[in-house]
Amino acid sequence: MIGLGYRSEMRDWDLSKLPISFIEVAPENWIGKDTSRLEELGLPIKFHGVSLSLGGTGELNQQFLKDVRALMIRLNVTDYSDHIASSGDAHQLYDLFPIPFTQSEVDRLADRIKQAQDILGIRIGVENASYYTNRGELTENQFIEELLAKSDCNLLLDVNNLLVNSKNHKYEFELPNVDPARVSYLHVAGHDYIADLDLYQDTHGAHAEEIVAKTADAYSIAHNKEILLEWDNDIPTIDVIREELEWIKPSLTM
């Protein structure tokens, strides 16, 4: 089973030409908007947010979470996730920023996840994010493992982000040691090299790397998980997206 991150640039596409069984959207793009176009697609929807700021220091926006929940109920959305990141300090800066990999931040984040889940009344997913610099005594995978142990949320396992981080920070690419029952589904995407900063940027604007696609497909087969392809920048034609989906999930064409 594979899905696609649905973007407004795809509004004229005939999604029935793609081998997808669900789509993912940011609830921020649809709260308070006309959702008929989404509903007409006739595909199950997952919500993947960008603004909750689980790692921030400002209070979680309760009204926003209530609006997310109301829209989930109206559109039959089963999953809501955001990131293991902050969206700013105490305020919004509209990007995703690293949470220091420390034990005290694990504890603080677990508390905020619990607050969010209490307001929503459901378990949420948290996605391991890309980071371009960070500090702390834990490795990224240790941080993820500690967080999952402290919190009853799920992990949205972004395989591309793990690879981007391992390339940028020069360590071996490996999946965190997390019970597969706690993994909601997998993200696959591509990234780009930014030469003047000597960093790989998580652009979601390129062909996925083979190790990302292979790792995600193997995990999805072993543990019966869905995969979601994110392609948010330099969006190619629908034919290229179909080829990418079939390449990530070869069983779709067998």
Next chain:
Amino acid sequence: MDQAFFDYVRYRTDEVPAGYTKNGLEMYRRLVYQGVDSMISYAYPHVKSGLSDEEWRFLLENFIAKSEWNSNFYGDLSNEFIIFLQNETATAG
């Protein structure tokens, strides 16, 4: 959460806080600037066209440095920019 990290990203200081890399911080500055530039250019093209590149960058860096945005919706930046301009004008005048 490290305020020193965000002070750098918000152009309030050029001092790299302990534990972070300059290139990594520059990437975050770029991401924030590009996000703001793209929304404000789209919402107020006439403001941008009336300024030199240096003036535009100065204005947006100030906007980012002083921002106290709370909305979960990126599009609300366009309203915040108007409030920022009104405050700046009041301070200057």
